[in-house]
Each structure stands twice: as C-alpha cells, then as structure tokens.
Amino acid sequence: MPAPENNLIPVLIIGTLVVVILITCLFFFVIIYQRKMIKNQVELRALHDARQSELMAAVFETQESERKRLAEDLHDSVGQVLSAIKLNLHRLDKNCATDTTQPLLADTRRLTDDCIQEIRNIIHNVLPPVLTDYGLLVAVEALGNKVEQTTHIKVKFSKNMPDQRFPQEIELTLYRIAQELFGNAIKHSDASVIHLSINREGNFMVMEFKDNGIGFNLAEVKRGFGIKNLESRVQLINGQINIYSKPLNGSLTTIKLKIV
Numbered sequence: 694m695p696a697p698e699n700n701l702i703p704v705l706i707i708g709t710l711v712v713v714i715l716i717t718c719l720f721f722f723v724i725i726y727q728r729k730m731i732k733n734q735v736e737l738r739a740l741h742d743a744r745q746s747e748l749m750a751a752v753f754e755t756q757e758s759e760r761k762r763l764a765e766d767l768h769d770s771v772g773q774v775l776s777a778i779k780l781n782l783h784r785l786d787k788n789c790a791t792d793t794t795q796p797l798l799a800d801t802r803r804l805t806d807d808c809i810q811e812i813r814n815i816i817h818n819v820l821p822p823v824l825t826d827y828g829l830l831v832a833v834e835a836l837g838n839k840v841e842q843t844t845h846i847k848v849k850f851s852k853n854m855p856d857q858r859f860p861q862e863i864e865l866t867l868y869r870i871a872q873e874l875f876g877n878a879i880k881h882s883d884a885s886v887i888h889l890s891i892n893r894e895g896n897f898m899v900m901e902f903k904d905n906g907i908g909f910n911l912a913e914v915k916r917g918f919g920i921k922n923l924e925s926r927v928q929l930i931n932g933q934i935n936i937y938s939k940p941l942n943g944s945l946t947t948i949k950l951k952i953v
Contacts, residue, residue, distance in 0.1 A: 775812065779805045821868065829864040830856050830891060833871050837889055840875050847886045854893035859952065866930050867900060867948070870923060874902045874946060877919060882906025884943065896953070902946045908938045 779802060786798045824832035830852055837848035858864070871889070878884050884906030891900045920936070923946075927934040932950030 775805055775809050779809070824864060824868050828856065828858045829867055830854070832864075832868055833889065833891065836868070836871055836875065837887070840879070840887075844879055846879065846884055849886065849888050851888075851890045852892065854891065854898065859898075863930050863950070863952075866926050870926055870948065871900075871902070873919065873923060878902075878904045878906065882908075882944065893952075896951055897949055898952045900948045903943065905943045908940050908942045908944050910940055911936065911938055 782798055782802045782805065786795065786802070821832055821836075823835050834850045834852075837850045840846060841848040875887070878887055882904050884904035886905050888903040889901070891898065893899075923936075924934055927948055927950075930950055932948055934949075935947045936944065937946075938944035
C-alpha cells in the first residue's frame with residue numbers, strides 16, 4: 694500500500710501549477726487593464742487637447758475679427774469725421790480768421806492732424822496693410838523699423854529665406870507674436886539692442902528674438918498671461934517656442950515651425 698505522503702505529491706504539484714497559472718493570468722490581466730487605462734487616458738487627453746486647440750483657435754479668430762471691425766470702424770467713422778473737421782477748420786481759417794482766432798484755429802488744425810495720424814497708427818497696428826499686401830518678412834521688418842524710430846532701441850533685422858508668402862494664419866500669428874515680443878521688450882527689458890531674425894532651416898522656419906536687456910529668472914517668474922498667450926499662439930500653428938533668459942543677460946525667444 695503506497696504511503697499517504699506519495700499520494701499528496703501529485704496533488705501538491707497540480708495545486709501549485711493551478712496557483713501559478715492563476716497568478717500569471719492575474720498578472721497579465723493587470724497589465725492589459727493598465728495598458729487599456731493608459732490608452733483611454735491618452736485618448737481623453739488628445740480629445741481634451743483638441744478641444745482646447747479648437748477653443749483657442751475660436752478665441753483668436755474672434756479677436757482678429759474684432760480687430761478688423763475696429764479698424765474698419767475707425768477708418769469709416771472717426772477718420773472721416775476728423776477729416777471733415779479738418780476741412781471745416783481750413784475753411785474757417787481761410788474765410789473767417791482774425792488776428793485773434795487764427796492762432797487758435799492753427800493750433801486746433803495741428804491737434805486734428807495729430808489725432809488723424811494717431812488713428813492711422815492704430816489702424817496699421819490692428820490691421821497692418823503691409824502684412825496683407827507684402828507678407829510676413831516685409832511686415833516684420835517694417836515693424837522693427839517703426840520700433841527703432843519711436844524708441845531708443847536699435848533693431849537689427851536679418852533674414853535667410855526668400856520673400857515668399859505663407860498661409861494667412863501663419864503670417865498673422867507670427868506678426869502678432871513679434872508685436873508682443875517688441876512690446877514686452879520696450880516695457881520691461883530696458884534693452885538697447887534687439888536682434889530679430891527669420892531663417893529657413895531645411896523644412897522649418899525659425900524666428901529668433903533676442904535682446905540685451907536686464908533679463909529675468911525663468912524659475913522665479915510666474916507664467917503669466919503674456920507667456921501663455923505666446924505659447925497658445927504658437928500652438929495654433931503647430932510650432933514650438935523656447936524662451937531663455939537669465940538676470941542681467943537679456944533674453945532669447947525662439948519659434949520653430951514646419952513649412953512646405
């Protein structure tokens with residue numbers, strides 16, 4: 694008669710195999726479940742990012758529509774009214790002026806001219822015709838020239854790509870980014886020189902904005918609306934933005950996007 698211990702050995706072996714199989718199945722089940730959860734999270738994140746991109750695109754499109762409407766309203770209403778006022782002042786100066794009223798009329802005409810010029814500047818900033826007519830490269834260079842003429846900052850612009858046109862959303866977005874970078878430099882950097890370049894590197898366009906100002910510590914500066922706004926604009930054109938800065942060492946902003 695076989696020993697009871699010998700009868701238990703097959704049972705133990707089978708039981709051990711069953712436990713190993715169950716643990717293995719449980720292990721694979723956990724792995725598959727985790728992978729499925731990760732896949733679902735990635736899909737949800739992609740859906741969320743897509744919705745965020747659509748929302749940002751809608752916001753910026755609305756902003757541009759409002760800018761265009763504002764420019765048209767300024768040109769069609771306020772600009773025409775001021776031109777009529779200027780004409781009437783000229784008529785008064787010619788037909789009704791006296792030694793007492795002539796200096797006042799001349800001063801009023803000068804103020805009217807200043808107001809008309811300021812409105813033209815606003816219209817050009819809001820809806821720059823040079824961008825529409827001649828494209829990004831010419832418009833950005835003209836923007837740098839204007840900054841140099843109206844501030845103490847020396848602007849050095851360079852380009853290493855042909856004067857070609859790009860899709861409207863790319864040209865307008867990069868022009869708005871250049872406007873914001875110039876505005877930030879004028880307000881905060883205390884820079885005396887700004888280097889702005891637009892170059893082609895293979896299938897990519899790279900725009901660099903560098904100043905010799907006081908700089909800032911990226912680790913300590915809160916990511917305020919300005920930086921988020923820049924990042925959102927670059928994201929809309931599927932580009933990449935990198936900002937480098939150190940105290941007393943100026944700052945460098947690089948924007949890179951793929952072009953055909």
